[in-house]
Amino acid sequence: MEKTFDPNKIEQACYQQWEKQGLFKPSGIGEPYCILLPPPNVTGNLHMGHAFQHTIMDALTRYHRMKGNNTLWQCGTDHAGIATQMVVERQLNADDLTRHDLGREKFVERVWDWKKESGGNISQQMRRLGTSPDWSREVFTMDENLSKAVQEVFIQLYNEGLIYRGKRLVNWDPVLLTAVSDLEVESEEEDGFMWHMRYPMADGSGDIVVATTRPETMLGDTAVAVNPEDERYQSYVGKFIKLPLTGREIPIIADDYVDAEFGTGCVKITPAHDFNDYDMGKRHNLPMINILTDDAKINDNAPADYQGLDRFDARKKVVSDLESLGLLVEIKPHKLKVPRGDRSQAVIEPYLTDQWYVAVESLAKPAIEAVKSGEIRFIPENWDKTYYQWMNNIQDWCISRQLWWGHRIPAWFDDAGNIYVGKDEQDVRQQNSLADDVVLKQDEDVLDTWFSSALWPFATMGWPEETPELDTFVPSSVLVTGFDIIFFWVARMIMMTKKFTGQIPFKDIYITGLVRDENGDKMSKSKGNVLDPIDVIDGIDLEALVAKRTSGMMKPKDAAKITKVTRKQFSDGIDAYGTDALRFTFAAMASTSRDINFDMSRVEGYRNFCNKIWNATRFVLMNTEEFDTGNKGGNLSLSVFDEWIWSRFQDTLAEFEKAIAQYRFDIAAQALYEFTWNQFCDWYLELSKAVLNSDKSSDDEKRGTRHTLINVLEHLMRLLHPVMPFITDEIAQKLKPLSANDSNAASIMVDAFPLYQVSRKNEQAENDIEWVKSFVVGIRNIRGEMDIPPSKKLPVLLANASSKDIDRLAKTQDYLVLLAKLESVSVLDNSEKAPASATAIVGEMEIMIPMAGLIDKDAELKRLNKSAEKLENDVKRTEGKLSNENFVGKAPEAVINKERAKLEDAQMQLSKIQEQIETIKAL
Template sequence: MTELAKTFEPGPIEAKWYDHWEGEGLFRPERPDAVPYTIVMPPPNVTGSLHIGHALDNTLQDILIRRARMEGKDSLWVVGTDHAGIATQMVVERQLNERQQQRTDFSRDDFVAKVWEWKEESGGQITRQLRRLGASCDWSNERFTMDEGFSKAVLKVFVELHKRGLLYRDKRLVNWDPKFQTAISDLEVETKDTAGKFWTLRYPFADGSGFIEVATTRPETMLADMAVAVHPEDERYKAKIGQMLKQPITGRLIPIIADEHADPELGSGAVKITPGHDFNDFEVGKRAGFKAAEMLNMLSADARVCQTADGLIPSDLLGMDRFDARKEVVARLEAEGALVKVEDRTIATPYGDRSGVVIEPWLTDQWYVDAKTLAEKPLEAVRSGDIAVVPETWKKTWYNWLENIQPWCVSRQLWWGHRIPAWAGPIIEHVDGSGQVLTPLNEFQWFVGETEQEVAEKALEFYKAKLPATAIRFVEFEKGAIGVDPDGAVRLARDPSVLDTWFSSALWPFGTLGWPEQTHDLERHYPNDVLISGFDILFFWDARMAMQGFEFMGEKPWKTLYLHGLVRDDKGAKMSKSKGNVVDPLGLIDKYGADALRFTLAAMESQGRDIKLDEKRVEGYRNFATKLWNAARFLQGNGVGASTSIAAPEAKLPVNRWIIGEVVETLAKLNKAFDELRFDGMADAIYHFTWGTFCDWYVELVKGAWDEETKQVAAWAFDQILVMLHPFMPFVTEELWHAMGERPYDLIVAKWPAPEASVDAMAKAEIGGLVEVIEAVRAVRSELNIPWTATLIPYVLGDAALADRLSANQATLARMAKVGAPQLVDSAPPSSAQILAGGSAVAFPLEGAIDLDAERSRLAKAVEAAVKERDSLAARLGNPNFTARAKPEAVEKARADHDARSAEAERLSAALARLS
């Protein structure tokens, strides 16, 4: 036994035990024949640092993996980081800029080498921070989405999807970031309400018979309009459908088309259609018969005006920035009399979350995955229950998104990432007499393969059938580089784009286990048992993992998908740097310890609800750790050390049989909560048993009676607490586990409780009744202001068995509630307060203990005040104006206050009734 310090200090304890666990390889003990249990950590960005969302996500995973490890399973928690294409490239470019350098000052290979240097030097920050949280991952097999093995898996998936016709090249609209000049995902687009305008324009009919009005928030895009749409049932325009309009500025003739996208109730009911620069217009254009290759594009990659295919944009507008062009276009429309009016509007505007610039819907050639086909099996898996979704309310969202899924753009115009394994060659349209190959600009024949040798073989076979090709040469992807040399060698260039990081991370459940090799880990640990994920990446990551898992492994990637909510501030507001309400988990760990933060997050994680993180809760659970620490010191001081038994010891004393039964019941509650993934239920079960049942009751009940049986039972029960609490508070429990005595193994690999005992009904009734009486007497003393100098005599009304039980425990009652010897009577004495114990009444005469009239008066006034405030709050909550217009946090506070006042009125009324 090691004597514990008087004060609990978590910092040194956490550092000591984490280093020990990792150094001894205890996060993944060798258990080749055990039942496998697997979780894969959502790979954080290599550029990242631990935020409160990471803390929640990884705490929940660690709780499950620690418990599975203690159950003796072959527990594998896969850990690794994502290469985070755009984020990492931005970090390295920023460093270059600080040295007055740019990415383009280097070759692609040299720049990528610099990124790898940065990764080795600075890319491990978040993994170090995860260790501070206590994440017990398999660090010995840490993965990275750009490591050699994983990259092999990524290339194979791309090539295989292409072979199966599920991955193809297409021209479509994408979210385009003009600063980084790349396509980005929806998750990287941040929509902000901005002050803007609504311009109404007048387009004349080509035959001079009148005009039609359209409105837009982006007037510059009219330079690429291809139609004006009206609703097919709009009586105002039925006769006009098919007629031509002459566009201002360009003079382009565009048709009036019918499409239900046009809402007759909005504005004039007519809308301009610019399919090359608006997602809705793109779909309208396709329905109207415009091919993507025919859609007009008026912006370059850096969002400057460029000439459209018909050459109708005035030359002096070419090269203008899009926002400068907006001002010029508006001025010209006004000069032509085509500007009807301008209105102020609040516009939902898309911004790049990293670049901070306005995102453009841009028509470009990219690589796409046929997500609709891949979504069929994940849809059916959730419908059939093959994949369990917790909470089930998210199933509807899963169905809705996958049933309406669009092609998935998987290419990005970056240098850092998995280079797309596709090479472009010339399309052979015509070979003249001299052997010159004529290739249309920006149109290529694509060859996909895992290696250049594979591609060269495919390409040579293809070209030999069309011209006397002699060889394949690989060149850089530059204008004019692709073609055929005089000696007959065909020049191919690799696509300069890289893959979307979500494409590679979609392979995480099996790519991290060694696929495409058939490894031992892959065989044992796929599918994974559970995925813990934030609901905000349900589509970007979770659904795509399901798609790729079914496609390449033939089955689901995980058995259960658990979706947690967001961590908000203490008022329920979403955290953001601009609001200044972001909570730093590392700061909380520094202040209160990792155990306190972990327990807070688990206790507040309630299925289907966001977490309102109040620092006072973290402080409260730090106090819980301190309570546990002090309980250990108290036990040590009374000769209680480490238990030598996993099963419950033999016990004769009712109090010891009772606490054994309480352990059994707590374990059952805890196991049930684990089975149902109810983290708040888990935390509630172990917290109330530890603080209330064990520390506040058992330790007090046995105080001064430390016989050998009680020492053994107390040691055993405290060990059970340490084991059950370990997944939530690993550091303090491991420290106390060793401090209580010599152990043959560390707590992290101790066996999950198996008491081999049952609840003793007689002991539960006796001790439970005793606890009930003590609690009730303490409540009476508190409510009626009875001083502790006054001994209360219990008068038991007609229940001899209860009187006998109270007599048997009279010494405990006297010590814990200042209660005298019980009296068995037929009726209650006058001026007494009554309680119920086991369904029987017990009266306590109060004459001489308090001023009964003054106490009745005080309680009556307190009841009146509580009722008045309760009713006032009820009236406010019953007012629709308040509940509809007030801030949600104000409404919630009013409800909480109403519940509190209602409970207070009920409690005080009961106290007053006792004196009646």
């Protein structure tokens, strides 16, 4: 093996071999286990949230593959209607063209060309992360077979009356000129204003004052509403006001929705431009007057003076005109949530327009019951409340988008406005016996990307055809996803899969937290705290990038990296940590928390973990490659150390499997780390040296220890593999020829997962070695506290030793002498008086090291007092910072918590030093 672990040398070559050998495909035997990849959009790049979730999915996939399941991770991408169309339109704009210059057919061809050239970026990045989906089954939502499924579902739902076309209020992006889903709308708090306006009573008896944050919409008001319990306005209900600037008379109505404490208690009602007003308008049969064009200009439903104005220019004119009429009462600063399109950043308008809808109430009932009955379960289970809250108040689903890229709606209109739905125009004519002279025009709209994604669990398995995959992998085993798409994707998959297959789409829904930065802030480009997982894997050499810029060789992506890494925490670039370290970090962070704070220091720690495993392997190979390991016969005599490590391995295996079954990847990772680093690499390797280097060890004992070294490590690689695939496969290839594992598997990933062996459990050995460890740690602690050199051999006295302690000492004394660097070990009887000693406790037994002649008392006290003084200053300084109201009030919570931890650590260290001072004074 290489002396140092270099992930860049092994990862890509290893992955290419896995894929070339077809190791990701289902085996065809064993119980089915299936994971559905939430399809990332084709324009996307792998971000930290993807990398986090993909690590979880891949760990589950690899685990169940090794457990002998018929395992499928179904992958693919969605066509991302808006995002993809925007990418290609930008390319056209760069050539001074628009999609309208090309026409629909040529534009769609252009999109397909782009997809072939650039649409697979995220798939390649997934490979870099070591994911193991069955790439031979990779699908795209615009593929012919998936498009067929989309068409089939639309037609069937339409024929059953569950899809209809109607005029309703939608989120409208006036830049993209399409309806958008709630998920594509970002509402951020912004500074705005509240305008108070006077509306005169129609009978001239006075006026009422209304408050609004959008004065331009008054041009479409059709009522003023008050709360029926508001005594101030009860006498006004049923009367009319004369709407300023328009001359229209509109009624004053009473509705429980109105908050009497908001503004003046009177609210203007514009049903065509506000979702709450829309619902109120339906309750009171109010007219719905749309005053905007598709691109958010004032249309001809408003007075002529305003027609053609942009909505924000119209706002200024409305305010100015009201002021000149003496109808503007006041303007107050006001914080408000402004909805913006996540792609265009344009302010989204509630807009009354003709769209296609799915009537979801009948589809929602079986989907709700599937979760209530326990047929489907959420993990953590509290997310079912979020699911029920939305499903029990579900609204019909707008599925049409005003785009050219996507599944075109299979509906045709004749000149009379009749609607016909079918597979194509010929099918429509045949089904409806339409004459050739009847002119038909297909609907221009396409279906929402979420519509095709809702069919993912069964469309990817070949539906509507009857396929073996449908029988085998529906329902799938688990869906790993984020809480933000429970409504948009998860609930809709349950509804659609129940409707069209009668099955649930998945048994478990594991909801992950949101990956944030180390301070708990959401990662965003505007904050400059976005991390690219591939940069974490490969590293960024800032000096090399700057040299590229100087030489004029810089590419745009390199310039973006310089922007990222010149932030304070990455001022020297980013080290290359490798995939396994990043994946283990994600697993270790995968708690039940809603938010996951990503800290680069943890990745660094787990890179060190990889190095530890690598170095341990080199030690094992050096001590086994040229020796008899007992795997081909011969007598084996296992020491108590060997029996202990095998027993602890069984505990770790059981803990790991229990944690995986509960989706507690953080607990699983901790179990792996604790055993690998602390038990195997630190303790067992050191204990094995005591056997292998001792003249008193027999050949059978040494053979037994070599057998244990190679085989425990080989088992450990299989246990670690689901989380750390690359390093474990690389090491496994070196270990297998020397181990007892005689399988001919092409890779560790298709090898058998370790089995729990009851016969390997040995409580006595575990207790004995815990005693040995406590003994050695006690000696080491005394050395550290008293500043005694590690190489100096020490005499040890034991007091209050029980018969069990004496038995353990007899079995392990030779090893204790080697491990703790002892000169001698003597057991005192009850009559003997111990000299002045430093003491450690193991159970009731006292370990004593006589201090006479070992240390310079005065020099040691001087050193300790100096350390205590420094710590006292640190404590005082940190206490001062935490008592400063200005600091505590302004600093992020994560920073404050770090200071508190720093204080606790300093106080603990100070307490220990003070104890040492008292001990030395007593000598």
